[in-house]
Amino acid sequence: MSKRAVTLILVAFALFLIAATIRSGWLYLVSSALISLVLIGLFAGRWANRRIEVDRDCPSEVFEGEPFSVRLRVRNNGSFSRNLISVQDRQFSGGGKRPGFTSWLQRRRDMSGGMPDGDMVDKGKQAEALYSPTVAFESVPPRCEVDTSYLMTAPRRGIYETADLSMSCGGIFGAAEVKRTLKVPSKITVLPRVYRLEEFPFNPQASTSPVESREWSRKGVGEDYYGIREYAHGDPLRHIHWKSTARHGGLIVKEYQEEFRPSAGVVILLGEPACGSVDVNSMEDGLRAAASIVNYFAEMGSIPQLVIPRNGTFDVVETVSTMDCLKILAEYKPPENKAGAGGRLHEALSIAQHRLSPGCALAVVTNIDPADIADALTSWWGWQELSVVLALDESYGLVFPKRAYGRLAELKLVSEGQLVDVFLVRKGREIAECLSAPLSTTSS
């Protein structure tokens, strides 16, 4: 029930009690009028919400934090106009009740304790207006539709299949409010935010002594024409070179190759965060860092392959475009099993080493404990250039624990010994700034 309705009911009840005490009929009348306003508000709100259809159009892909335009169409199928209707777009609010002051307060207390000040509450409301904007219609005539567009921003990456639209109407007087939630199919992929990096370690090498006898181009795939050869079982029929076949007397096929290009890989081992908010935590910031690195690698000429956890192990995913990489990051889900983080990092690195092109630039983005990273690096003997981006989970919590400094120092030592660049992503620092200088060049 809205604040206005509660106020009206309380005032009506107080007047009723006074009326009973002093036997004044006029007070009964005023009390009745206030209650009737609330009842009319409830009835009118409920009635107004019926026979209303809402359609929503939005882009299929957007970046988090960047405003995009949404078109909303409200259609009144009833015989009477609907007045003062508001529709709140809660696609990014996870549905459910709109977080009010109390739930925001509770979250604030959970995270950092103490009472929020007015600025924080207002900022919270401004953020809510950005992520869950409300559109109000003064009047929707009968059997008509009204459309409008508005800007909204996605607070975090993900794939959202439906949009929850909270439609509310308090009647003409706003004495009471009735809400109705509509689930409108409206798929949108929110890609993680990309920060432009000025520089990041990227030195893929072509090894003069390949580990295995392998050529620096792969034949049989790709689009580049390499030459012709005899037909082998399994060759696609469309590759048959008919002229050569006619000349040769046997089937001849065209062969293609894929030239060696400097390759890169990004290993992502980001687990469920223990600290931070839904939008800002080590996993989300890690994904933003990974997206930024992907974008940087792509600009350098190499769409990186992604090594991501799937079904208890790691998968290597190759994509043809930066957007495809970002889509994979958008739908990233942390591994369920958190145990053995150090071992998992080692496993990921091993898979990357075996399945990625030799000499590729490799970046690892993780939020596991620095000590586990140090353990994994100690036994690292890979030949790829390796960079580690650590999204420090504890930095997103209430208080930064002092023991973390020790672990970071240890990691720094190990990384220097192993010639591995470690970048620290922490709360309160912009990601581009975090990725601009490795830990070895900064004081811990």
Added chain:
Amino acid sequence: MFERAAEYYKLINRPRPTEESKSFRVAVLLAVLLSVIAAVVYGEMGRLTGALVPAGVILGFYYSYRVRHRSNLVMKFVLTILLLVVFAIFWTELFGAIWDIRYPLVRLFLWLQVLHSFDLPARRDLDFSLVSATVLIAFAGSMSTSSDFLYLLVPFFIVGLAALYLGHRSALASRSAVFVRGRRASAARALAIASIVVVPLTLVLFMAMPRIPGFSSNFLPVSSMFKLSGPMESSLRNPGYMDFPDSFPSTPLPFKPDSYYGFNRFLDLRTRGVPSDRTAMKVRSTEPAYWRAMAFDRFLGNGWEDTEKQYQDIESRQPPLMVGYKGEPPRYAGRELVQTFFIEKQLPNTVFAAFLPRQVFFPTRFLKVDSMFTLIAPLTLTPGLIYTVISEVSDASPDMLRRVMGYYPKGLKERYLRLPEMSPEVEGLARRITADKTNDYDRVAALDDYLRDNFTYDINCPRQGNDENTVEFFLFKQKGGYCEHFSTALAVMCRSIGIPSRIAVGFATGELNPLTGYYEVSARDAHAWVEVYFPVYGWIPFDPTPGSSQPLGLAAGEDTWSGFSLLKYIGQALSHVFPAGWGRAIAGAFRKVGAGIGDAAGALVATVSDHYRGIITVFALFLLLGGLLLWRLKVRRDASRPPPVPDGPRQRAIKIFGRMTGLLAGAGYPRSPSQTPMEYAAFVESSLGVSTVGTAAELFSRARFAAVEPGPEELITLDRMVDEVEASLLSQRA
């Protein structure tokens, strides 16, 4: 904890966005002005206050609008100082008006409204102004004694509704990223329709609201003290009969429509006339009662005489005046009844009140009281006079009165059994009527019923002879009359069989105005009834006049559902619109419907409040309502569900394959929606190495998509394969 409180204070008092809607501000201003005018008019605030307050409010609103973007700290400081001054004045006035705090409270609210109007930057402040205006007009209504208050209340509601709409619209526009404006005509139409709907709903709620007893409070209004010049009157003085004779007149007293001839030392039963319906007074009471003026103890044959000559003085520097008579017998089973009287026309110098008055809040320091508890005031009651009486009314039930045993005080029987010479037929009749009764209460009740059932009420009955015995004339000749005749007959018949009784005169209850909450008593409500003495319980009223309620039965709660009497007023208003015959019929119909609904509501509540039946009834109602609600929810849910898939071989194949995918999902291999059964099977086979999955998928694909439906053998085979998959999974897990 202090820091948290300080943080919370800063949080709730942080600057809010200003309200920019001019129309909303204007609407709130109009509502506040109407409430302020109502409070000034009905609160009798005086001309100076009446001029300053509205001007202050207008100036304040204008100033607030002009400086709404500024912090306005200097003004806030000044307002705080003025607020303290206003509160100090309020407390000072309160101590001088402890019996009726409404006037100082309304004055406080008025000045708060003026001060607050100088600091209204945000919508929240304007909403507060609207709420306080509503409270103010409600209090103004509590001080109004007539229906004229509607002339201010109706415009206030219209303006208030407009303010609510404009405020709601403004709030919606400010919290929305986009506000799509509509056509003005559409919004205006919706506002008009909603406003019209509010009216009947408000009236229905008003009528249905129970008039519960409420809390006891020191709400005891009284006019300002009068300064008496000269000695106090020691006898009753009726302004309508200034030249009243010292002895019983030989010829009937002249009748004056505006003044009841019974408020004198003699009650002449020969006088005839129809009193006017001009309002004599308005009474605010927690329950209906008869407003007694005086009593008569000696029957003269064609009239009554008040033979009391000895009055006792009652004096007090401040209210209340405590009423008691030396030598009065003890009395039990009484309850308090608070009544406030608002005098509308000149009345005799007697304090009207329900019997037995105990505390009187009267604007003089003196009163006189006689042994029959007639209260004589030092001045006649003039229009505008207000006084309050706390009475102790009898709470004795008929059963208690039937069982009464005790002694009569000395001299009481001699005084109240005395009768002049009259026909023995009167006593004979009384004895015949009460022959089978075993106690005094039943005897009196029998006589009362006899008179009600066998005699007709006739205000225009012919006059008896000047010296003719009224009771004999009434009982054996005329067989009809009005209240004095019925009461006299009952009192005389009671005396004839040895039951002490006397006549009391005053005003009947009057008509309850549901809007004001007052009993409106007119000159036509002048009435006479009987008081019968019962040991232990004292004088108990009886009213044998047909059509009137028994005073003993006017218990608390009888007007609980009096809100439905509003229908009678609506009927009266409608009757003026239609031709005379139709109008009377409509008025009568509305009156009967109102009374009927009120009685039905009372009966329902009485049933519910009855111990076991009530609990069961309420419980059954809840079950019924809950069942209806659940059924409705179920119907809705079922309607929103897709229709069930009809059963068949293909559906069974789907279910079997679904079982397999469920098992595999549980093992960590969920099927993606975009995967075909064969792709999924290939994926699972490569991951798990369970070859049966592929075969099952092939069987399923054939069963599901082939033109011919699968046979029972195929389904059995498919089912067996799924069992094998399950066994493989279990063995792998092991």
